[in-house]
Amino acid sequence: MAETREKRDGAGLTALGGRAGRAVGLTWRAGPYAASINLVITILQGLVPAGIASLTALLIAGIQHGSSDPDPMTLVAGIAVGGIVLATLPYLSNYTDARVRRQLTLVVQDKLFAAVNRFGGMMRFENPAFLDRLRLAQQAAMTAPDQVTGSLFQIVQSGLSVISFLGVLIVISPLMAAITVVAAIPVLIVQIVISKARVDMMWKISPRNRRQLFYQMLLLDLAAVKEVRLFGLGGFLLERLRTETKAINIAEEKVERKSLFFQTPLGALSAVIAGAGLFWMIRGAVRGEFNLGEVSMFVAAVAGVQGALTGIVTSISQAHNSLLMFGHFVEVSDMESDLPVAADPKPVGTLSKGIELSDVWFRYTDDGPWILKGVDLSIPSGQSLALVGLNGAGKSTMVKLLCRLYDPVKGSITWDGVDIRELDVAELRTRISAVFQDYMSYDLTAAENIGVGDLAHIEDRERILEAAHKADAHDKVSELARGYDTMLSRIFFQGEDNEDPEQGVSLSGGQWQRIALARALMRANRDLLILDEPSSGLDAAAEQAVHDRLREYRTGATSVLISHRLGAVRHADRIVVLSEGRIIESGGHDELIDVGGEYARLFKIQAANYTGDYAEDSAG
Numbered sequence: 001m002a003e004t005r006e007k008r009d010g011a012g013l014t015a016l017g018g019r020a021g022r023a024v025g026l027t028w029r030a031g032p033y034a035a036s037i038n039l040v041i042t043i044l045q046g047l048v049p050a051g052i053a054s055l056t057a058l059l060i061a062g063i064q065h066g067s068s069d070p071d072p073m074t075l076v077a078g079i080a081v082g083g084i085v086l087a088t089l090p091y092l093s094n095y096t097d098a099r100v101r102r103q104l105t106l107v108v109q110d111k112l113f114a115a116v117n118r119f120g121g122m123m124r125f126e127n128p129a130f131l132d133r134l135r136l137a138q139q140a141a142m143t144a145p146d147q148v149t150g151s152l153f154q155i156v157q158s159g160l161s162v163i164s165f166l167g168v169l170i171v172i173s174p175l176m177a178a179i180t181v182v183a184a185i186p187v188l189i190v191q192i193v194i195s196k197a198r199v200d201m202m203w204k205i206s207p208r209n210r211r212q213l214f215y216q217m218l219l220l221d222l223a224a225v226k227e228v229r230l231f232g233l234g235g236f237l238l239e240r241l242r243t244e245t246k247a248i249n250i251a252e253e254k255v256e257r258k259s260l261f262f263q264t265p266l267g268a269l270s271a272v273i274a275g276a277g278l279f280w281m282i283r284g285a286v287r288g289e290f291n292l293g294e295v296s297m298f299v300a301a302v303a304g305v306q307g308a309l310t311g312i313v314t315s316i317s318q319a320h321n322s323l324l325m326f327g328h329f330v331e332v333s334d335m336e337s338d339l340p341v342a343a344d345p346k347p348v349g350t351l352s353k354g355i356e357l358s359d360v361w362f363r364y365t366d367d368g369p370w371i372l373k374g375v376d377l378s379i380p381s382g383q384s385l386a387l388v389g390l391n392g393a394g395k396s397t398m399v400k401l402l403c404r405l406y407d408p409v410k411g412s413i414t415w416d417g418v419d420i421r422e423l424d425v426a427e428l429r430t431r432i433s434a435v436f437q438d439y440m441s442y443d444l445t446a447a448e449n450i451g452v453g454d455l456a457h458i459e460d461r462e463r464i465l466e467a468a469h470k471a472d473a474h475d476k477v478s479e480l481a482r483g484y485d486t487m488l489s490r491i492f493f494q495g496e497d498n499e500d501p502e503q504g505v506s507l508s509g510g511q512w513q514r515i516a517l518a519r520a521l522m523r524a525n526r527d528l529l530i531l532d533e534p535s536s537g538l539d540a541a542a543e544q545a546v547h548d549r550l551r552e553y554r555t556g557a558t559s560v561l562i563s564h565r566l567g568a569v570r571h572a573d574r575i576v577v578l579s580e581g582r583i584i585e586s587g588g589h590d591e592l593i594d595v596g597g598e599y600a601r602l603f604k605i606q607a608a609n610y611t612g613d614y615a616e617d618s619a620g
């Protein structure tokens, strides 16, 4: 769906005001004391320069006229104190700024990732436009609130400077004061237009940023290094990376050029106004219309007003830019779950009757092809069900629906007769355990890699060992230098440590698969065990052993097993064959072989591969 620019930026004034309020609120919450000190510093920095200039003007006028009222030494002392204040405040403000920034990082990080954790399903993670927004939100979260608050403080400081200097300038020449202010208006407009163009450009190039990141990661990725070396993909990927970076540079250059084109003449205009003013003032002084103190005050005031107005303009533009970026953060952190949440969720009881899929239709996008086309399936409690079918038949998609990572587009899935949309999704998931086809290999210790399967028991070593035994992972883990406390990753170690084998190990694919299986078996309260290709990486003996054990542990528990190795599924209570999103066969192994349909055909092909009868069988 095409997004309008307004919707994308949410750039109306009210929206920007709301975001500014939230950014300041976040900063305040992150560090109220440091933020208060910053505010006081800001006010001092805004007022002191005009004070110093006024005292200097009085001093010069006094010297010119040989007057000692006010006392020159008092004026000098005042100027010196002002100078000391101005010289020391930046250091204090650097410290308090950094302090607020550090605390802010914690607050926004919590907010953003709490929102992401709130997404119950996985639809958003598979949507490239959302991933772009998420990346920008993450970027903005770390910098935008601080920048917005910094810019607002800067605006306050510069505003106070402008007011105090203008007050003095109006006394000397109201016309000059007016011209100085008016000259700043075009600069302000140009800055705002450019900051909009910049944010627009960042949104447009975000797919390129994503690809740039992808190519960079691919060139450094351990998993990719074999293919990249063998197929000689290094230069090819680098070229693609270069193309993306060049396109990004061109887009950025365009905005920067626009900025240069408009800002340079406006900067020159400010200088001309200041020069003309000085000329006019000096001419007046020669005629005796002004004293030297007034001339010095004028010079300081014009420079002060112009500098502060430029500061305001720059800060407004920066705040505007940051607020537009902050919009991504606000949008993501306000997002509700991508799955409808039941207003009054029903408790999820132990599965006693079973799970029922009724006329389930599913597709990933509104205009995409149907992946599941009216699936009706009962999974009675305690039954082991095997799901078989060619690549792309929709088996893993069905698993995602069972875990409620997506909802069916039409039809329903019930848990003991209750639609799973009416249950609390987190509670439902505590009753399900799974080994996904693309299981995770966490950069954690062996014990943690298994323990995360049931976080409440992550410290329960006995239970972890039991799960490892069931998954046939115990022997391998025990052999590791630090046993279950061995880090199953080498990414956290550096320098000398990297050479120390005790500091972390790399496992083979099959070994990882056993760990993933142990993780799934770790979950204590599971009623449903889903195994999506749990043994594809195992050697023949290990696969046999794992399946024998799994059969044992599946007994009495409801399970769904997906495997292309039909030898592994033949013992299931029921085998269901899925083809192009429809169930075409269902029954026990013997029954399906007798029927002589798709299952029998696939089984014969695999069996023939082992017996050597392939040619005759497949020909016949």
Ligand SMILES: Nc1ncnc2c1ncn2[C@@H]1O[C@H](COP(=O)(O)OP(=O)(O)OP(=O)(O)O)[C@@H](O)[C@H]1O
Binding pocket: 126, 364, 365, 368, 371, 389, 390, 391, 392, 393, 394, 395, 396, 397, 398, 437
């Ligand atoms: N996130 C997604 N977005 C769009 N289409 C998808 C997505 N995931 C899977 N598909 C499509 O859905 C169809 C079914 O995929 P699925 O992974 O469920 O098949 P499968 O039966 O598990 O296949 P395999 O045996 O290869 O694992 C495929 O055509 C695939 O391209």
